[in-house]
Amino acid sequence: MRSILLASFLLAATNLVGMPKGPCKLVPGVGCGDLIINKSSRGQVLADKEAEKRYADEGMTFSFGANEILDSIVVTSKQFATDKGVSPGDREERVRQVYGDPKIGKLVLFKGGPEPVGTLGDRVLDYPGVQFVISHGSVWAVAIKAK
Amino acid sequence: MAIGTAEIAFRANQKRKKFRSCLYLFCHVASDVAGPLKFADWEGLEKYLVVYVQQPVPGTSKTYDVQSYGHVVTGHSFIGLKDTTAHTETKAGFYPKDTVTPISPTTTGQVKDDSNHSWNVKQEYKITDDQYNAVQQSISTDKADTNLQYDLNTNNCTDWVMDTAGKAGVTLPDATGTWPDGGGQSPGPLGQELKQQPGATVQEPKKDDGSSGSGESSGSS
Numbered sequence: 132m133r134s135i136l137l138a139s140f141l142l143a144a145t146n147l148v149g150m151p152k153g154p155c156k157l158v159p160g161v162g163c164g165d166l167i168i169n170k171s172s173r174g175q176v177l178a179d180k181e182a183e184k185r186y187a188d189e190g191m192t193f194s195f196g197a198n199e200i201l202d203s204i205v206v207t208s209k210q211f212a213t214d215k216g217v218s219p220g221d222r223e224e225r226v227r228q229v230y231g232d233p234k235i236g237k238l239v240l241f242k243g244g245p246e247p248v249g250t251l252g253d254r255v256l257d258y259p260g261v262q263f264v265i266s267h268g269s270v271w272a273v274a275i276k277a278k
Numbered sequence: 279m280a281i282g283t284a285e286i287a288f289r290a291n292q293k294r295k296k297f298r299s300c301l302y303l304f305c306h307v308a309s310d311v312a313g314p315l316k317f318a319d320w321e322g323l324e325k326y327l328v329v330y331v332q333q334p335v336p337g338t339s340k341t342y343d344v345q346s347y348g349h350v351v352t353g354h355s356f357i358g359l360k361d362t363t364a365h366t367e368t369k370a371g372f373y374p375k376d377t378v379t380p381i382s383p384t385t386t387g388q389v390k391d392d393s394n395h396s397w398n399v400k401q402e403y404k405i406t407d408d409q410y411n412a413v414q415q416s417i418s419t420d421k422a423d424t425n426l427q428y429d430l431n432t433n434n435c436t437d438w439v440m441d442t443a444g445k446a447g448v449t450l451p452d453a454t455g456t457w458p459d460g461g462g463q464s465p466g467p468l469g470q471e472l473k474q475q476p477g478a479t480v481q482e483p484k485k486d487d488g489s490s491g492s493g494e495s496s497g498s499s
Contacts, residue, residue: 187456194340203344207459236348240379242435243332243354243396249377251350266381272458 157213160260160278163204166193168277173199190219204275211273213261219273223256223265230258238264325410327446328358329439330369330397331469336482337398341455341464353465355436356392357443359413360402369393370417372438374428380459387428389420389438398481399469409446416445436463451475 155164162168166176173195177183186192190208195201212218215229227233233256239247252266260278264271334343334353343351356371371392376385405413420426420438427433440450440463453468455461472478 183456184454184461187461190459192456192458192461194342194344195338199338205458238344238348238350240350240352242352242373248352248374249379249382251379252381255348271381 154210154212157204157206157211157261157273157275159213159258159275162201162275163191163206163211166201166204168201168203168275171201173201176201202276205272207272213273217263217270217273219270221270223263223268223270226256226263226265226270230256230261233257233263324362325405325407326358326360326362326402327405327409327413327443327448328360328367328369328400328402329355329443329448329450329468329472330358330392330395331355331399331465331472332395332397333399333466333469335466336469339455339467339470341457341461341466353469354392354395355439355465355468356395356397357413357417357439358400359410359417361410368414368417369395370421371395372420372426372428372435374430378428378430380430380457383430383460385428386424387426387433387438389417389423389426399472399478401472401475401478403443403446403448405446405448412445413442416442431460431462434462434464436465436468439468 155166157163160168162171165171176193176195177186183193190211191204191206193201194203194205207219209218209220217226217229236255236257238251238255240249240251242248252264252271253268254265256263256265260276262274262276264274332354334340334351341352345351354371356369358367358369360367369392370389373388373390374385375388378385420442436453440453443450450468451471453463453465453471455464455467457464473480
């Protein structure tokens with residue numbers, strides 16, 4: 132009886148609205164599990180007001196574009212990995228081994244004025260549908276976007 | 279229909295009472311604010327706290343926007359203090375003094391003049407002379423303070439605007455958002471919240487380049 136109750140509780144807990152159902156695989160150009168780039172709406176991704184914070188606490192944030200449709204997923208937690216097994220925290224060399232030669236860019240932060248307030252990490256390794264932000268030689272963030 | 283003498287007397291008495299009541303109210307309130315002319319405020323002269331917001335993407339609660347050439351725009355919130363008697367307005371905002379990013383979110387901060395900063399949402403709050411002076415003093419103190427701490431997550435430009443507005447008894451709505459590896463008060467959500475308040479001024483982006491207006495332009499309410 133106790134095991135049935137425990138199982139019911141766990142089942143309910145994993146189905147909480149707006150909670151990630153375990154770490155999904157990041158698929159370049161596509162999304163992560165049920166979170167689909169250029170398809171999922173804000174309402175589908177963030178079912179309630181607290182969902183955004185819960186996701187952020189787990190190391191996943193979202194950006195929505197026109198018509199509040201998901202246009203990027205950014206993860207900074209090691210619990211997430213791409214479908215080829217690259218996670219935040221991995222060394223830059225591993226990214227290059229797995230994905231090959233990237234386009235290299237920089238992300239520079241502005242507060243609305245002409246003067247930048249900072250550069251995010253050392254560089255960005257840009258591949259179709261996925262970017263890796265490198266800081267101190269390791270992946271700080273993985274961003275999934277449209278190809 | 280003819281009106282009787284008693285009815286005429288009754289109506290006249292009512293008018294006198296109404297007049298006395300109005301005169302009493304006028305003088306009573308006027309004496310509290312040091313003079314009927316000031317109380318009357320014929321030209322609508324007042325003091326205002328103005329909250330200005332430049333959202334990263336106007337009309338959305340996005341906390342940042344990745345634009346071409348790898349530019350990441352985070353938006354900005356700042357304060358205006360408007361004295362319509364003296365026809366002056368000072369604007370100030372809180373900035374990181376050095377590099378700040380979600381990877382390295384803290385540094386020293388500084389309060390700078392924001393007279394020429396653009397915005398796309400603003401909201402004005404009528405404040406008393408005392409509240410005006412309190413905010414003015416607070417901004418002056420912060421401008422002179424070389425030990426201010428800027429923290430992207432807990433003490434950024436929007437937090438500073440909220441704290442400073444609080445000196446005038448103005449409570450701004452919660453504007454929490456998230457970004458990679460962090461979160462906190464943010465111009466995107468603040469703009470969306472202020473837009474819902476009566477009297478907010480919203481400037482639509484220009485169609486040619488998508489930029490928002492400047493503080494000198496007139497917005498549409």
